[in-house]
Amino acid sequence: MGETRKEATRNRLRTWSALGELGRTPTEYEIVTHAMNHTTTRPLPLEMGPDTFGNRYLRRHRDEAAISVPDWNRFRDPDEMTYRKYNRVQDEAETFVDRVLDEYAERRRTDLDHAPEWLDGLQAMLTPQRFAVHGLQMSAAYLAQIAPASYIGNAAAFQAGDELRRVQRLAQRTLQLRLAHPERAFGTKDRERWEQDRDWQGARRAIERTFVARDWDEAFVALNLVVKPAFDAMFLASLSALARRHDDEVDALLLENLVADSQRSARWSRALARFAIDQRPDNRAALRLHLAAWRPLGDELIAGGSTLLARFGSAGDDGAVARGALDALAAEAGVG
Amino acid sequence: MNRDEWYDLARDLDWTLSYVDEKQAFPDEWTGAGDIPPSAWKDWDEPFRASYREYVRVQREKDASAYAVKEAFKRARGFDRLDAGHKAAAILHMGAVAMVEQMAVNMEGRFARFAPSPRWRNIAVYGMLDEIRHAQLNLSFSHDLLKQAPQFDWAVKAFHTNEWGILAVRHFLDDTLLGSSCVDSAVVTNLTLEHGFTNMQFVAFAAAAMEAGDVSFSNILSSIQTDEARHAQQGFPTAAILARFDRKRAQDLLDASFWRSLRLFHLLTGPAMDYYAPVHLRKHSFKEFMTEWVVHHHLRVLEDMGLAKPWYWDQFLLSLEHGHHAAQIATWFWRPTLWFNPCAGISRAEREWLVEKYPAWEDSWGVLWDEIIRNVNAGNMGKTYPETLPALCNLCQLPLGTALDRHHLQPYTTTYGPRLYYFCSEPCQWIFGLDPERYAGHMNIVDRFLAGQIQPMNLEGVLEWMGITQDVIGNDGSQYRWAKDYAR
Numbered sequence: 001m002g003e004t005r006k007e008a009t010r011n012r013l014r015t016w017s018a019l020g021e022l023g024r025t026p027t028e029y030e031i032v033t034h035a036m037n038h039t040t041t042r043p044l045p046l047e048m049g050p051d052t053f054g055n056r057y058l059r060r061h062r063d064e065a066a067i068s069v070p071d072w073n074r075f076r077d078p079d080e081m082t083y084r085k086y087n088r089v090q091d092e093a094e095t096f097v098d099r100v101l102d103e104y105a106e107r108r109r110t111d112l113d114h115a116p117e118w119l120d121g122l123q124a125m126l127t128p129q130r131f132a133v134h135g136l137q138m139s140a141a142y143l144a145q146i147a148p149a150s151y152i153g154n155a156a157a158f159q160a161g162d163e164l165r166r167v168q169r170l171a172q173r174t175l176q177l178r179l180a181h182p183e184r185a186f187g188t189k190d191r192e193r194w195e196q197d198r199d200w201q202g203a204r205r206a207i208e209r210t211f212v213a214r215d216w217d218e219a220f221v222a223l224n225l226v227v228k229p230a231f232d233a234m235f236l237a238s239l240s241a242l243a244r245r246h247d248d249e250v251d252a253l254l255l256e257n258l259v260a261d262s263q264r265s266a267r268w269s270r271a272l273a274r275f276a277i278d279q280r281p282d283n284r285a286a287l288r289l290h291l292a293a294w295r296p297l298g299d300e301l302i303a304g305g306s307t308l309l310a311r312f313g314s315a316g317d318d319g320a321v322a323r324g325a326l327d328a329l330a331a332e333a334g335v336g
Numbered sequence: 337m338n339r340d341e342w343y344d345l346a347r348d349l350d351w352t353l354s355y356v357d358e359k360q361a362f363p364d365e366w367t368g369a370g371d372i373p374p375s376a377w378k379d380w381d382e383p384f385r386a387s388y389r390e391y392v393r394v395q396r397e398k399d400a401s402a403y404a405v406k407e408a409f410k411r412a413r414g415f416d417r418l419d420a421g422h423k424a425a426a427i428l429h430m431g432a433v434a435m436v437e438q439m440a441v442n443m444e445g446r447f448a449r450f451a452p453s454p455r456w457r458n459i460a461v462y463g464m465l466d467e468i469r470h471a472q473l474n475l476s477f478s479h480d481l482l483k484q485a486p487q488f489d490w491a492v493k494a495f496h497t498n499e500w501g502i503l504a505v506r507h508f509l510d511d512t513l514l515g516s517s518c519v520d521s522a523v524v525t526n527l528t529l530e531h532g533f534t535n536m537q538f539v540a541f542a543a544a545a546m547e548a549g550d551v552s553f554s555n556i557l558s559s560i561q562t563d564e565a566r567h568a569q570q571g572f573p574t575a576a577i578l579a580r581f582d583r584k585r586a587q588d589l590l591d592a593s594f595w596r597s598l599r600l601f602h603l604l605t606g607p608a609m610d611y612y613a614p615v616h617l618r619k620h621s622f623k624e625f626m627t628e629w630v631v632h633h634h635l636r637v638l639e640d641m642g643l644a645k646p647w648y649w650d651q652f653l654l655s656l657e658h659g660h661h662a663a664q665i666a667t668w669f670w671r672p673t674l675w676f677n678p679c680a681g682i683s684r685a686e687r688e689w690l691v692e693k694y695p696a697w698e699d700s701w702g703v704l705w706d707e708i709i710r711n712v713n714a715g716n717m718g719k720t721y722p723e724t725l726p727a728l729c730n731l732c733q734l735p736l737g738t739a740l741d742r743h744h745l746q747p748y749t750t751t752y753g754p755r756l757y758y759f760c761s762e763p764c765q766w767i768f769g770l771d772p773e774r775y776a777g778h779m780n781i782v783d784r785f786l787a788g789q790i791q792p793m794n795l796e797g798v799l800e801w802m803g804i805t806q807d808v809i810g811n812d813g814s815q816y817r818w819a820k821d822y823a824r
Contacts, residue, residue: 084472157468168388
């Protein structure tokens with residue numbers, strides 16, 4: 001075991017042995033993301049007794065899921081999101097939003113110009129979203145912890161970060177509106193609206209139901225192929241357009257900017273579904289089963305949302321547009 | 337806009353669930369609230385506030401700086417020239433810690449989903465992001481050095497193997513990071529292990545790395561620590577609420593986590609501080625470091641919560657004298673089972689330092705090393721290598737006899753169900769007894785060996801089972817040069 005022999009047998013590693021023979025230089029994304037879940041490559045996920053809660057849970061809700069592929073570590077997020085890239089991208093996006101809020105709400109005080117009907121609309125549709133989005137944030141975090149590979153878990157973690165971003169921006173808007181119109185007490189009745197307004201119950205029911213989708217594949221389809229895209233179509237995209245029609249440029253620009261985060265989620269979700277089907281065509285049937293179970297909840301969310309938007313002057317086709325978006329996402333994911 | 341003015345609007349977001357059962361949405365195995373009333377969680381409050389906007393800007397700047405330093409050092413190819421002791425510590429660190437950072441992403445994700453307070457759930461999202469940062473910084477650093485030291489491959493590979501030290505780390509951390517409730521994890525991981533142990537150890541290690549000339553590694557460690565307070569703080573409000581409503585649970589949890597963290601530190605930190613670090617650069621001994629920082633911090637935490645010192649305190653103080661010396665001689669002797677090259681750290685100069693810092697060292701450990709030295713100088717290298725596996729503790733997974741020294745060898749056993757369990761110490765035995773069902777089903781390496789799971793049943797079979805390959809297999813970091821100090 002002398003030094004000379006070790007030097008002679010030293011394998012000049014160009015990259016992680018876990019990456020195998022790539023035949024090319026690994027990307028920075030691969031270097032920092034690859035094979036970083038050690039619990040999926042052995043029969044017992046955790047170094048604990050086989051019948052402990054953690055081991056039973058992971059085996060049942062992750063390792064025995066209906067969809068399977070030879071190696072989830074072959075999946076790649078099309079955005080190749082790393083921590084470094086995430087903060088770069090989001091810092092720039094946040095800089096834009098800072099400027100919007102400073103220019104319109106703080107400097108020009110445009111909140112003072114809104115018609116009472118639109119203020120009613122903001123109280124009904126914008127500020128109560130904080131609760132819904134907190135729910136989306138929670139379910140994204142669930143996906144991050146139950147995912148069968150770090151390539152998937154990290155993408156879900158960044159998605160949770162995006163939802164936190166959204167909640168905080170909505171909170172800031174709530175404060176700005178409250179200061180501009182103290183008599184309306186923006187924010188104080190949001191929980192009540194979320195819990196009781198008829199038109200919010202579709203969204204609330206869909207989001208709450210994601211809290212009990214335990215199997216990782218179902219959790220993924222439910223949140224990322226149905227509930228989140230449905231919610232974002234109504235309360236980011238359509239609401240943004242409605243805000244603009246009411247000359248509410250600050251909310252239009254803010255919500256539009258947040259759409260970019262939503263599209264990023266859709267990109268990796270589509271890619272993940274296609275990957276699963278490419279690796280094992282039988283996965284399509286399993287994914288479609290989940291989709292069939294969850295789509296009605298998505299449709300109810302959309303129905304409630306479009307009624308809500310129609311109360312405040314939308315053209316009334318938001319529902320069709322949102323359902324179309326869900327159909328398109330499913331088709332692009334290979335499960336339509 | 338002042339952050340404090342909108343902060344509550346972004347975090348007081350609980351509502352009453354109507355469409356799913358609360359217990360289904362927040363199962364107690366994941367939440368861990370137990371008998372603590374739901375209303376108690378309204379008081380949960382994080383000491384350090386953060387806005388997402390500030391977070392992404394500050395973190396972007398930090399990374400620009402940390403990665404720039406790393407790039408500069410990479411071009412300089414400085415790692416080759418660093419001290420063998422520092423190399424050992426760095427390779428050990430990356431193998432043992434990089435994956436743990438990623439596991440912490442998972443734990444923070446658990447908090448973000450299942451914690452009983454929306455304020456806590458929010459803070460945990462920053463925690464998830466922070467830990468991704470830490471994992472990725474470590475991996476980036478290690479990957480750069482692969483060409484110079486293939487042992488850095490273990491930054492990814494380690495946790496996919498059955499290497500015994502890694503299994504010991506996993507027995508503790510798979511449990512607390514991946515298999516425990518939010519309340520338990522926050523107290524064990526955030527409060528005790530992170531805030532109470534590693535927070536300080538990383539700072540000390542960063543300073544030591546800088547002294548050793550590893551600017552890049554030092555910079556990464558320091559940069560990682562600037563994030564630590566933000567997410568480690570989750571432990572404080574959680575433990576405070578727990579202590580108020582379930583004192584016994586809080587006390588037991590803190591006592592168990594302190595001992596388990598100590599045993600982890602015996603293995604991962606003690607040898608690095610007292611044997612690998614270049615002797616002329618050592619600012620403090622492991623014992624001094626632990627006493628000044630870790631003990632002091634932990635006692636203050638207990639006092640703040642109105643809790644008592646751990647019942648095993650006297651045993652802890654004795655273990656502080658010996659535990660890491662035991663780990664050092666054990667890991668050095670079993671060096672073929674390591675993925676890095678441990679330094680014996682017992683040249684004359686180093687030995688003088690050890691004796692000064694630990695008056696009992698010569699009698700407890702020096703006599704054992706003298707045997708090894710004699711064999712090295714006589715050319716009987718075979719006698720400086722192990723032929724069997726040591727008996728292992730069924731709790732901490734470390735060899736029996738390594739909690740104290742040779743004068744305190746005492747068997748601790750428990751019969752539970754059909755099995756007999758062995759422990760290195762009374763506290764390990766006590767921890768097992770707190771929740772036997774949690775630990776009883778696990779088989780340590782010796783159990784697995786005796787059950788025929790490792791084939792062939794010899795050292796070669798063990799090395800293969802542990803994933804040790806020729807390009808990483810451990811050997812003395814200084815090529816036994818220290819033995820010359822004792823040659824006649």
